[in-house]
Amino acid sequence: MTPHHVLVLGGTHEARRLAIALHHDPAFAVTSSLAGRVAVPRLPCGDVRIGGFGGAAGLAAWLRGHRTDAVVDATHPFAARMTANAVAATAAVGVPLIVLRRPGWIEGPGDRWHRVPAAAAAAALVPRLGARVFLAIGSGDLAAFARLDAWCLLRAVDPPPPPLPARHHLVVARGPFTADAERALLREHRVEVLVARDSGGELTAAKLVAARELGLPVVLIARPPAPDAPVVASVEEAVAWLAAALPGRP
Known part of the structure; x- marks a missing residue:
């Protein structure tokens, strides 16, 4: 057959x-x-x-x-x-x-999550939470943050295309990343707020663990x-x- x-x-x-x-x-x-x-x-x-x-x-x-x-x-x-x-x-x-x-991620004790429906809503909320932002969202939604008046940490496998935030630092890297590595990254760049998409999965959850341990707010973009x-x-x-x-x- x-x-x-x-x-x-x-x-x-x-x-x-x-x-x-x-x-x-x-x-x-x-x-x-x-x-x-x-x-x-x-x-x-x-x-x-x-x-x-x-x-x-x-x-x-x-x-x-x-x-x-x-x-x-x-x-x-x-x-x-x-x-x-x-x-x-x-x-x-x-x-x-x-x-x-x-499955998507589930908020746990110690998490400070702010769920938003889309990237534009995340960009609108971020200025009220911090001035140094880790945009851990890949390259697809970065255009929504192009006018953000904040310092932004970006991370991608390949350099993302414009438009990008005016003040940004790009880290070219491929995951998965450990919680220790994410914690060190957040501390090194003095990140005050994390933006992530609710992609779910254990392989990409380390950044959420690190944010929880450091007491950082997380803006979580909802799935389509x-x-x-x-x-x-x-x-x-x-x-x-x-x-x-x-x-x-x-």
């Missing part, structure tokens, strides 16, 4: 773990798709394609042309456009879609609305869903 061809829209730790699981299961043939925004990405197991599809129509054409049996959207929780394209394309082609999203598709929270759930949605195993 021919293995089921699964397209994994990836770029996350969970996507790489899912690719490993599917690559070693004879029931599946996996292709992982990476957006190409990082110059030197971490490549998952199996076949890999890098670059955009050209919107929902382009993705639908790719699914037809590559005889794809199912799609797993395991992109970053804030990759709303790619998720919307996946929903539209799979509906047009009639291919099942599952969304793999790690949930997609119109089934959602699972773990790699194991995604594999089980695929096995049920694609019956018959070689």
